[in-house]
Amino acid sequence: MKKHxxxxxxxxxxxxxxxxxxxxxxxxxxxxxxxNNKIEVSAxxxxxxxxxxxxxxxxxxxxxxxxxxLTTTSRSFFFNYSMxxxxxxxxxxxxxxxxxxxxxxxxxxxxxxxGIQQLDALDTTYEYDTDIxxxxxxxxxxxxxxxxxxxxxxxxxxxxxxxxxxxxxxILEFTVN
Amino acid sequence: MKRISCLLGLFLSLSTFAQSxxxxxxxxxxxxxxxxxxxxxxxVLNLIGNGRLGISYERFLNKDFSVGITGLAFNKxxxxxxxxxxxxxxxxxxxxIPYVRYAMSKSATNLYYLEAFSNINGGQxxxxxxxxxxxxxxxxxxxxDYNDIALGAAVGYKLYFKESFVIDLTVGIGKNLFxxxxxxxxxxxxxxxxxxx
Numbered sequence: 001m002k003k004h005x006x007x008x009x010x011x012x013x014x015x016x017x018x019x020x021x022x023x024x025x026x027x028x029x030x031x032x033x034x035x036n037n038k039i040e041v042s043a044x045x046x047x048x049x050x051x052x053x054x055x056x057x058x059x060x061x062x063x064x065x066x067x068x069x070l071t072t073t074s075r076s077f078f079f080n081y082s083m084x085x086x087x088x089x090x091x092x093x094x095x096x097x098x099x100x101x102x103x104x105x106x107x108x109x110x111x112x113x114x115g116i117q118q119l120d121a122l123d124t125t126y127e128y129d130t131d132i133x134x135x136x137x138x139x140x141x142x143x144x145x146x147x148x149x150x151x152x153x154x155x156x157x158x159x160x161x162x163x164x165x166x167x168x169x170x171i172l173e174f175t176v177n
Numbered sequence: 178m179k180r181i182s183c184l185l186g187l188f189l190s191l192s193t194f195a196q197s198x199x200x201x202x203x204x205x206x207x208x209x210x211x212x213x214x215x216x217x218x219x220x221v222l223n224l225i226g227n228g229r230l231g232i233s234y235e236r237f238l239n240k241d242f243s244v245g246i247t248g249l250a251f252n253k254x255x256x257x258x259x260x261x262x263x264x265x266x267x268x269x270x271x272x273x274i275p276y277v278r279y280a281m282s283k284s285a286t287n288l289y290y291l292e293a294f295s296n297i298n299g300g301q302x303x304x305x306x307x308x309x310x311x312x313x314x315x316x317x318x319x320x321x322d323y324n325d326i327a328l329g330a331a332v333g334y335k336l337y338f339k340e341s342f343v344i345d346l347t348v349g350i351g352k353n354l355f356x357x358x359x360x361x362x363x364x365x366x367x368x369x370x371x372x373x374x
Binding site: 029064065066067070156158 | 262264303305309310312313314315316317318
């Protein structure tokens with residue numbers, strides 16, 4: 001019995017050891033740049049508009065601009081934002097909109113919204129424009145100001161750190177009457 | 178690194194345990210195994226798990242000490258084509274591992290040992306490179322070759338059958354010393370099946 005415990009111990013340690021040494025070797029091919037004011041939010045009437053457009057050849061303060069498509073080989077980028085609505089007792093709670101219309105790009109809607117910017121037909125601009133129609137109430141939209149290339153795991157992932165126009169600290173509070 | 182240190186401590190404890198549990202009765206008769214001074218082995222763990230062919234030769238100097246050398250070669254058709262796309266930073270293509278072993282237990286048929294080894298290893302690593310096509314920069318993943326030498330230690334267990342056939346389990350770790358682009362550590366893992374003659 002003692003012998004079997006001994007063998008089992010060695011086998012477990014071997015497996016632990018394999019995991020330990022192999023995980024030291026992970027490679028994350030990421031290029032991060034900072035370009036302000038690439039996401040825009042605005043509320044008018046009962047519609048919240050969210051847009052995000054940027055050139056494929058992105059000027060980011062370096063001597064030469066960065067070709068996003070050649071770097072990522074991806075025709076899509078995304079960023080996330082979420083919404084909250086104030087309930088009758090005055091508490092903010094998570095709100096998932098039901099009427100979302102994308103005029104450019106696309107949306108994945110779950111507990112938050114992933115706005116997808118898609119490269120246009122001329123291969124010059126990544127575009128996203130969405131209208132969200134809302135019922136009367138007080139709302140808050142919270143933007144994560146980080147635009148990331150989608151499905152570019154085979155090559156280099158690009159992260160664009162940005163800011164949101166029309167929001168204070170990437171949060172916009174507004175009322176729909 | 179803390180986990181690795183804890184494991185090495187545990188191995189040493191195991192080795193001590195093995196030494197204290199040796200039966201003296203079997204040692205009064207000299208086993209025929211001791212008269213056989215050479216051993217060759219094939220690493221089945223690396224062959225099945227990593228697609229690496231590993232062959233070892235070990236020469237027994239006396240009851241306590243032996244020296245040997247292990248060669249490990251990567252099966253290139255297995256993973257090499259996917260290297261640029263996968264999430265690993267380095268790919269080891271070959272390892273040559275000279276080692277010295279000290280038997281912690283004196284039994285002829287099953288024993289624990291301590292090992293000091295050097296690991297001459299080489300392969301490829303990935304890095305990001307910025308290129309320019311005249312209009313704009315773009316970033317690509319490139320691969321380059323590396324070579325390095327690691328020093329390390331291991332513990333192991335051997336079990337002999339029919340006085341000639343052996344199962345040899347080795348677990349250890351080494352640290353690469355000279356090249357910042359090589360893997361910082363190299364594992365010494367092997368489950369060898371061999372023949373002593």
